[in-house]
Amino acid sequence: xxxxxxxxxxxxxxxxxxxxxxxxxxxxxxxxxxxxxxxxxxxxxxxxxxxxxxxxxxxxxxxxxxxxxxxxxxxxxxxxxxxxxxxxxxxxxxxxxxxxxxxxxxxxxxxxxxxxxxxxxxxxxxxxxxxxxxxxxxxxxxxxxxxxxxxxxxxxxxxxxxxxxxxxxxxxxxxxxxxxxxxxxxxxxxxxxxxxxxxxxxxxxxxxxxxxxxxxx
Numbered sequence: 001x002x003x004x005x006x007x008x009x010x011x012x013x014x015x016x017x018x019x020x021x022x023x024x025x026x027x028x029x030x031x032x033x034x035x036x037x038x039x040x041x042x043x044x045x046x047x048x049x050x051x052x053x054x055x056x057x058x059x060x061x062x063x064x065x066x067x068x069x070x071x072x073x074x075x076x077x078x079x080x081x082x083x084x085x086x087x088x089x090x091x092x093x094x095x096x097x098x099x100x101x102x103x104x105x106x107x108x109x110x111x112x113x114x115x116x117x118x119x120x121x122x123x124x125x126x127x128x129x130x131x132x133x134x135x136x137x138x139x140x141x142x143x144x145x146x147x148x149x150x151x152x153x154x155x156x157x158x159x160x161x162x163x164x165x166x167x168x169x170x171x172x173x174x175x176x177x178x179x180x181x182x183x184x185x186x187x188x189x190x191x192x193x194x195x196x197x198x199x200x201x202x203x204x205x206x207x208x209x210x211x212x213x214x215x216x217x
Contacts, residue, residue, distance in 0.1 A: 012050045012052070015044070015051060015056070016055055016056060016059040017059070018037065018041075019037055019038055019041050019060050019063065020060065020062055020063035021063065022034050022063070023063035023064050023067065023153065024062075024064070024066055024067030024070075025067060026067065026124065026125060027064050027065075027066075027067030027068040027124065027128055027149075028068070028074070028128060028129075029071045029125055029126070030125075035121065035124075035156070038060050038153065038157065038160075039156065039160050041056055041060075041157075042056065042157045042160035042161045042164065043160055045157075045164070046161045046162075046163075046164025046165045047164060053157060053158070053161040056157055057154045057158065058154075060153035060154070060156075064118070064148075064152065064153045065146055065149040065150075067128065068128035068145045068149065069128065069142070070128070071127070071128025071131075071132065072128045072129070072131050072132040072136075072138070072141055073132060074132065075130060075131065075132025075133040076132030076133070077132070078129075078132075078133070079133055080133060082133065099130075102123060102126040102130050103130070103134070105117070105123065106134055106136075110140070111136065111140040111141065111143065112144065113127070113131075114127045114128075114131055114141055114145055114148060115144040115147060115148040116148070117148070118148040118149065118151070118152035128145075
């Protein structure tokens with residue numbers, strides 16, 4: 001049973017909560033398949049009238065914004081020791097290579113890294129905590145967080161739902177293709193990010209200063 005088949009067995013309210021919680025925890029910094037759950041839920045909504053796409057998009061957006069904000073607060077309080085602890089628990093996501101790549105993105109793009117990070121699996125996990133660790137001004141983070149959350153979560157829901165409605169008959173027969181496509185896109189982006197992370201880690205200085213890194217506007 002894949003994700004979409006499992007989602008069909010639970011009530012609409014539970015799906016709204018599931019999407020909001022999973023995306024919130026992913027945005028907070030916990031590696032979870034938020035994008036896959038969102039895509040599957042939006043496809044399901046296009047085929048089952050009891051699931052309201054507007055409510056679904058609102059829950060996804062709220063989870064993204066709230067989760068990122070909590071991650072920011074945790075990162076600001078925990079600092080670099082927090083990243084070290086996360087690296088020990090999730091070495092594939094918070095290893096030195098991944099952190100080096102994310103830090104370079106923040107140093108180069110500032111608040112835009114939070115905004116565009118929504119659309120990249122690895123940066124979506126990093127954005128909140130790392131923005132806090134690097135002491136990004138909260139008002140900048142909040143603007144990027146809110147607009148990025150609305151565009152990513154709401155936009156993804158709208159696009160996938162619209163495609164599902166237009167191709168409802170086709171998707172009923174081949175609904176798994178949407179999920180497979182999402183997985184392939186996610187896997188490809190992760191491979192590209194992994195290569196960039198390795199390069200960033202190789203170029204990064206061996207010793208890091210304990211002071212917070214300045215973030216560009």
